[in-house]
Amino acid sequence: MSPGPEGFTLGQASLPMRLMTTLFLLCVALGFVSAQINLMERVGREDGVPGPPSLRDVQWHFAGNPRQSRLARAISPGGVMAMHISGEERAEVLGWIEGGAPEDIYRARMLPIFESRCLGCHATADGVRMPILGDFDQIRPVTQPGQAMTVAQLALVTHQHALSIPVFLVLLGTALWLTHAATGIKVIGMVLPLLGTMIDLSCWWLTALVSPAWAVGVFAGGVMMGLGLIPLLTVPLWEMWLRRG
Numbered sequence: 001m002s003p004g005p006e007g008f009t010l011g012q013a014s015l016p017m018r019l020m021t022t023l024f025l026l027c028v029a030l031g032f033v034s035a036q037i038n039l040m041e042r043v044g045r046e047d048g049v050p051g052p053p054s055l056r057d058v059q060w061h062f063a064g065n066p067r068q069s070r071l072a073r074a075i076s077p078g079g080v081m082a083m084h085i086s087g088e089e090r091a092e093v094l095g096w097i098e099g100g101a102p103e104d105i106y107r108a109r110m111l112p113i114f115e116s117r118c119l120g121c122h123a124t125a126d127g128v129r130m131p132i133l134g135d136f137d138q139i140r141p142v143t144q145p146g147q148a149m150t151v152a153q154l155a156l157v158t159h160q161h162a163l164s165i166p167v168f169l170v171l172l173g174t175a176l177w178l179t180h181a182a183t184g185i186k187v188i189g190m191v192l193p194l195l196g197t198m199i200d201l202s203c204w205w206l207t208a209l210v211s212p213a214w215a216v217g218v219f220a221g222g223v224m225m226g227l228g229l230i231p232l233l234t235v236p237l238w239e240m241w242l243r244r245g
């Protein structure tokens with residue numbers, strides 16, 4: 001048993017504090033479930049087989065998909081941009097990509113499609129994950145299979161995760177700290193997920209820029225996060241509502 005500072009534990013907290021902490025834990029649990037669904041939709045489908053991400057899915061996601069270009073994958077049925085394009089136009093764009101994406105056909109046939117369907121969002125350089133479809137030089141890389149994530153894309157997704165995940169992990173960790181859980185359990189909840197986050201994010205870069213073999217580190221980081229979340233999400237709830245004192 002190792003209660004928090006000066007013997008105070010979450011179970012002794014007033015009702016508003018326990019309600020706030022409980023709702024926070026539930027929000028994080030909801031976020032975690034949504035993150036898993038997002039992973040299945042975004043990364044899990046990378047090799048065309050839906051379901052939880054495989055090692056190959058993760059490798060292709062960061063180091064480049066050798067079968068399909070980003071543009072083809074995005075507009076194909078099930079892709080993230082599929083809803084923006086009709087069947088006929090889709091076939092035309094896919095045919096153009098398969099034919100090596102020549103510039104003359106881009107100007108004559110593709111640009112009008114992109115102008116009416118895509119450029120409302122894809123015209124400016126605001127978001128680095130968004131290819132700029134109105135400029136042939138910018139669109140070329142997204143028509144080629146096997147393109148690894150660029151430093152700009154990696155930096156975008158990394159900062160979004162690195163600056164948000166630790167914030168909720170430290171809040172959850174503080175709640176776990178204020179319980180009677182054994183030191184070993186506290187280490188699993190308070191240290192493992194932050195370490196896992198660092199390993200996960202570092203291995204995105206290593207997988208994309210050094211070797212696809214680093215994708216195992218992405219899995220290892222995910223497992224550390226999942227293991228840590230078990231005590232983080234359960235022990236404080238048990239302590240606040242069942243154990244008390």
Ligand code: HEC
Pocket residue numbers: 070071072074075080081084085114117118119120121122127129130131133142
């Ligand atoms: C309503 C705004 C909007 C429209 C319209 C739109 N896109 Fe996008 N597109 C986005 C956003 C936002 C992203 C980046 C976030 C994401 O990956 O979902 C994106 C990402 C992409 C990507 C990159 C996907 C990846 O895997 O990195 C491609 C390729 C793409 N769009 C192609 C298209 C094409 C082609 C069209 C037209 C048929 C289109 N988009 C229409 C907003 C839009």
